[in-house]
Amino acid sequence: MMRFLLLPLAVLLLSAPALARPGPDEIMEDPALEARAMVLYRQLRCVVCQSQSIGDSNADLAADMRVVVRERLLAGDSDAEVRAYLQQRYGDYVLMLPPVQANTLALWGFPIVLLLLGGGMAFFFVRRQAQREETELSAEEEAQLAALKREEGLE
Amino acid sequence: MSRFLVFAPLALFLALAVYFAVGLREDPTDIPSQLIDAPLPEFDLPPIQEFDEGLSSADLTGEVVLLNYFGSWCPPCLVEHPMLMQIARSGEVPIYGIDWRDPPGAGTAWLQRHGNPYTRIGDDASGRLAIEFGITGAPETFVIDREGRVRYRHVGVITQDVWRETLRPMIEALREE
Numbered sequence: 085m086m087r088f089l090l091l092p093l094a095v096l097l098l099s100a101p102a103l104a105r106p107g108p109d110e111i112m113e114d115p116a117l118e119a120r121a122m123v124l125y126r127q128l129r130c131v132v133c134q135s136q137s138i139g140d141s142n143a144d145l146a147a148d149m150r151v152v153v154r155e156r157l158l159a160g161d162s163d164a165e166v167r168a169y170l171q172q173r174y175g176d177y178v179l180m181l182p183p184v185q186a187n188t189l190a191l192w193g194f195p196i197v198l199l200l201l202g203g204g205m206a207f208f209f210v211r212r213q214a215q216r217e218e219t220e221l222s223a224e225e226e227a228q229l230a231a232l233k234r235e236e237g238l239e
Numbered sequence: 240m241s242r243f244l245v246f247a248p249l250a251l252f253l254a255l256a257v258y259f260a261v262g263l264r265e266d267p268t269d270i271p272s273q274l275i276d277a278p279l280p281e282f283d284l285p286p287i288q289e290f291d292e293g294l295s296s297a298d299l300t301g302e303v304v305l306l307n308y309f310g311s312w313c314p315p316c317l318v319e320h321p322m323l324m325q326i327a328r329s330g331e332v333p334i335y336g337i338d339w340r341d342p343p344g345a346g347t348a349w350l351q352r353h354g355n356p357y358t359r360i361g362d363d364a365s366g367r368l369a370i371e372f373g374i375t376g377a378p379e380t381f382v383i384d385r386e387g388r389v390r391y392r393h394v395g396v397i398t399q400d401v402w403r404e405t406l407r408p409m410i411e412a413l414r415e416e
Contacts, residue, residue, distance in 0.1 A: 131270060131375040144340060145375070148366040173373040177270050201251075205244060 110150060117157050124153050124166055129178050137180055272392040273373050279387050280371035284361025287338050288347045294335055294361030300387035303413045305332055305380055305406070307357070308369065310339045311349035313377040319396040320353050326402065327356035332410050336360040339369055339377055382406065384413050 112118040125139025130146040138146040138153070149170065156166045170178045182188045221229065274280075283295040299306060307323065309316040327334055336357035338346035341364065350357075363369055372381070375394065382391040391409055393401060 144366065145369075148340075148370060151365075151367070152370050170370075173273055173370060174375075175271060175273050175373075201247070205247070208244075 110147075110154070112154055112157070117154075120163060121150075121153055121157055124157075124163060125150060127167065127180050128153070128170055129180050131174055131178060270373075270375055270394075272389070274381070274389040274392065276388060276390065279383065279389060280368070282361070282368050282371070284337065284363060284368065287341070287360055287362045288344045290347070290360060292359055294337065294359045296387065298359055299335060299383050300385065302385055303332060303410050304358075304383050305334045305410075306383055307334055307336050307381075308339050308363075308372070308374055308377050308379045309336055309346075310377050311341050311345040313339075315396050316378045317353070319378050320356070322397050322399065322402060323356035324354050331407070333358040337363050337368070339363050339374070340366045380406075382409055382413070384416065 112121055122139065126137045128138045128149065130136045130138045130141035130143055130149065132143050132145050133141045136146075138149045152170065153166055156169055161169065167179060176183060176185075176188075182191060184192050279296045279299060281296050284293045286293040305326075309319075323334055326332065334356050336359075338360055341349075341362075343364070346360070346362070350360075361368075372379075378396060380393045380397060381389050382393075384390050390413060391406075393406065397406065
């Protein structure tokens with residue numbers, strides 16, 4: 085059963101980069117700039133498709149945004165300047181990776197808080213279990229245990 | 240302490256439930272405009288076919304105006320169109336249009352068929368200017384004050400309610416300034 089599922093899955097995964105590639109007419113002449121453009125395409129969000137980067141989307145607006153990326157690269161902008169250019173026009177939303185700042189503190193901080201909370205609870209729980217094992221039986225409990233063992237014929 | 244900890248998952252669940260109940264009600268397509276209170280991007284667009292005058296940023300200063308991004312390919316624009324015609328007929332506020340990503344002649348044909356509510360129209364065939372405006376989809380409408388600053392952006396169709404309750408009062412308030 086698994087084998088039947090694995091093949092289509094592998095085909096899908098292998099074809100993903102091919103699907104994501106912008107059209108052949110969009111490739112920049114300078115291979116260094118093209119490589120930077122490809123990275124930037126994946127870092128910028130297509131504002132009409134919500135959860136796709138402009139590199140993954142074939143929406144018209146995504147194509148227009150890729151044009152702007154290439155235009156800024158040709159104008160000599162650094163990668164950060166290209167991102168800032170679109171951020172200025174579309175806001176933080178256009179960045180696939182949200183910047184760490186006051187209004188994203190909960191977003192970035194929550195996993196850490198959860199980890200500390202869960203880790204702390206696990207730590208206390210494990211330690212308590214360990215402590216419990218170490219406690220010795222009282223004389224009364226030893227006598228009860230001996231009686232039970234006798235009853236079961238273990239001794 | 241341990242008795243208190245037992246309730247931690249429940250408390251966490253309740254906190255998340257409230258957070259998502261509020262958060263998921265928000266419209267994810269409503270991306271706040273970066274242009275609010277900022278001057279218009281400078282532009283000088285050519286006219287669409289069969290029109291003599293294009294549209295430049297200088298045309299939009301001096302009085303309170305609406306700037307509407309539309310396209311003949313955009314079904315919601317057709318839904319909005321009768322409202323724009325009504326506003327134009329009432330003469331309450333001039334509406335300027337930018338024809339977004341239309342092939343040559345398509346915008347003109349669309350306006351000939353449905354009527355032209357626009358004082359002047361610019362042709363943004365490449366969609367390059369739309370990015371300067373931070374457009375995420377058509378139709379989008381900006382309220383621009385006398386100094387040529389963007390004061391409000393409405394994403395989507397202008398309905399009677401939007402016009403009555405939001406845009407008209409805002410235009411009147413901006414005229415008082």
